[in-house]
Amino acid sequence: MTGPNYVQFLRDRHSILGHLGAAARQPKARKWLVGAAALLLALGGFWYFTNGDAPTNGHRHDAAPVRTANVERRDMAIVEHTLGSIVASSMVQVTARVQGTLESAYFQEGQFVKKGDLLFQIDPRPFQAAVAQARAVLLRDEALLKNANRDKQRYETLFAQNAISSQQRDTTAANADALAATVAVDKAALDIAQLNLGYTQIRSPIDGKTGPLLVQPGNMIAATGGAALVTIAQLRPVKLSFNLPQSDFPRIQARQKSGILMATIDRQSAPLSGPVDFTSNAVNDQSGTIELRADFDNSDLSLLPGQTVNVTVELDNIPNAFVVPHNALNDGPDGPYVYVVVNGRATPRSVRILFDDSQSAAIAGDVKPGDAVIVEGQLRVVPGGAVKIFPSTSAKRQNDGSGAADNPR
Numbered sequence: 001m002t003g004p005n006y007v008q009f010l011r012d013r014h015s016i017l018g019h020l021g022a023a024a025r026q027p028k029a030r031k032w033l034v035g036a037a038a039l040l041l042a043l044g045g046f047w048y049f050t051n052g053d054a055p056t057n058g059h060r061h062d063a064a065p066v067r068t069a070n071v072e073r074r075d076m077a078i079v080e081h082t083l084g085s086i087v088a089s090s091m092v093q094v095t096a097r098v099q100g101t102l103e104s105a106y107f108q109e110g111q112f113v114k115k116g117d118l119l120f121q122i123d124p125r126p127f128q129a130a131v132a133q134a135r136a137v138l139l140r141d142e143a144l145l146k147n148a149n150r151d152k153q154r155y156e157t158l159f160a161q162n163a164i165s166s167q168q169r170d171t172t173a174a175n176a177d178a179l180a181a182t183v184a185v186d187k188a189a190l191d192i193a194q195l196n197l198g199y200t201q202i203r204s205p206i207d208g209k210t211g212p213l214l215v216q217p218g219n220m221i222a223a224t225g226g227a228a229l230v231t232i233a234q235l236r237p238v239k240l241s242f243n244l245p246q247s248d249f250p251r252i253q254a255r256q257k258s259g260i261l262m263a264t265i266d267r268q269s270a271p272l273s274g275p276v277d278f279t280s281n282a283v284n285d286q287s288g289t290i291e292l293r294a295d296f297d298n299s300d301l302s303l304l305p306g307q308t309v310n311v312t313v314e315l316d317n318i319p320n321a322f323v324v325p326h327n328a329l330n331d332g333p334d335g336p337y338v339y340v341v342v343n344g345r346a347t348p349r350s351v352r353i354l355f356d357d358s359q360s361a362a363i364a365g366d367v368k369p370g371d372a373v374i375v376e377g378q379l380r381v382v383p384g385g386a387v388k389i390f391p392s393t394s395a396k397r398q399n400d401g402s403g404a405a406d407n408p409r
Contacts, residue, residue, distance in 0.1 A: 063386040066377035068341055072323045073369040076362040078251070078316040078355050084242030084265070087293070088235065088305040090206050093228035094119060096221045097199040100126065102229075109212050113204045113232065120202040120229060122221070127197040134193040138186035145183050148176035208234040233305055238298045240265065240274065242311045243289035251315040252279065252292070263294040265303075266310040272296055272303075276313075318354055321362035328373040329353065329361055339374040339381055340367060341389065346374060346381045 100122040107119055155172040158164045211231040215221060221229070240263055244252065255261045261276040278293035296303060303309075328338045336353055339346040351365030367373070372389070374381060381387060
């Protein structure tokens with residue numbers, strides 16, 4: 001310890017010790033003088049360690065260690081990140097339309113099938129017999145109709161010759177008309193029997209991938225209320241279902257009017273993008289979100305129904321925005337602000353946040369491109385105080401080839 005304060009301290013201590021030495025010669029005062037001397041030495045040590053190295057004009061303030069980043073001027077995309085789920089374009093539960101014994105299945109579980117491919121065969125023999133019966137009834141009634149039409153013509157001729165009454169003529173005509181109606185009913189019955197026979201062959205209604213076989217051959221299956229035999233999901237294409245906050249709805253509408261609103265699935269491999277072609281007509285009253293859907297070709301079959309994926313949607317773009325890292329933002333009583341380093345000192349600047357995606361933020365305020373804003377070490381920064389700028393972690397790695405860096409705290 002040096003300086004005039006230290007010299008003065010030595011003089012005062014020497015004077016006090018001299019007085020204590022003189023008083024110590026008196027036996028009654030010796031005991032309390034020892035305690036006073038110890039107290040004096042303790043106070044002197046405290047003063048030394050707290051003020052001994054301080055400059056004579058006030059207390060010392062060390063420069064706070066910080067890291068900075070420059071304000072950039074670039075376009076800033078307004079994006080939303082959310083979770084979505086994959087939905088099959090079509091999901092069909094294949095059931096039987098007629099009752100019977102399931103004879104065989106013509107596909108393997110998990111096989112891709114095309115629309116019209118034969119999947120199951122129900123025992124057709126009862127339905128073949130029904131078709132034969134309906135056809136025989138039709139043939140019989142057609143023969144009766146021919147005879148009734150011939151009688152009708154005869155009675156018309158006889159009535160013209162005044163050989164029969166009008167009542168006989170009308171009765172014959174009515175019989176012919178009734179048989180004509182019976183033949184029409186028989187034709188409809190035959191059509192139904194043929195349809196039921198056709199339903200014994202169950203074919204795929206869509207292109208898609210089959211699921212597990214739910215009913216094994218040999219079982220009796222019901223026509224109505226029966227269990228599904230297999231489920232087929234259309235995987236090319238698929239739909240992505242996701243939800244966005246209702247506050248984004250104006251941006252969604254504006255984006256759809258000005259161009260195509262795209263949804264991107266974030267993957268470790270190449271991201272997938274598809275157009276949003278559906279916006280729900282209602283807001284979920286529990287979550288306050290609105291559902292959107294997008295189509296994806298899924299040519300590589302990498303997306304499966306029920307799969308959860310990360311979704312990014314670009315809703316707008318801020319041109320020529322002032323962009324800073326998210327960590328540069330601070331909350332104050334008057335709103336958000338950033339520290340700008342000017343001449344080695346931290347200067348707080350109030351800003352307005354235009355958009356923040358948790359990594360970068362577009363701001364407006366008293367900043368300009370190239371300004372150095374503090375992104376680490378704000379807790380030790382005093383407004384207007386001196387700062388010591390440390391290199392960024394990435395810069396340090398490039399300089400020394402290591403992943404370590406001094407952390408401003």
